Amino acid sequence: MANTPQARKRIRRNERRAEINTSRMSRIRSFVKKIEIALESGNKEEAQVALKAAQPELARGVARGVIHKNTAARKFSRLTKRVASL
Structure with missing residues (x-):
């Protein structure tokens, strides 16, 4: 258990940050x-629109420190490749 005031504050802060980060990751996943x-429905136009909407969300996740830069790049690259192959 946290004994010092700094440790207690850190626990409170970590709980708040975890909640915010969880909601950010959930938004990215959506x-x-x-x-x-x-992609599953085979609708290329809809997939392209969704891809354009997802790119800034992934970038925002990187900027906020929720996901790693290379992870976002890898996800975006793979999704772009799949949309292009439709």
């Missing part, structure tokens, strides 16, 4: 899922 659904 945008990626929209692309996946469009």
Whole structure:
């Protein structure tokens, strides 16, 4: 258990940050899922629109430190390749 005031404050802060980061990751996953659904249905136009919407979300996740830069680049690259192959 945390004994010092700094440690108690850190626990409170970590809980708040974890909640915010969880919601950010959930939002990113939702945008990626929209692309996946469009790809499964075979709708190229819908997939391209979803991809354009997901790119800034992935970039925002990187800027906020929720996901690693290379992870976002890899996801975007793979999704772009799949949309192009439709």
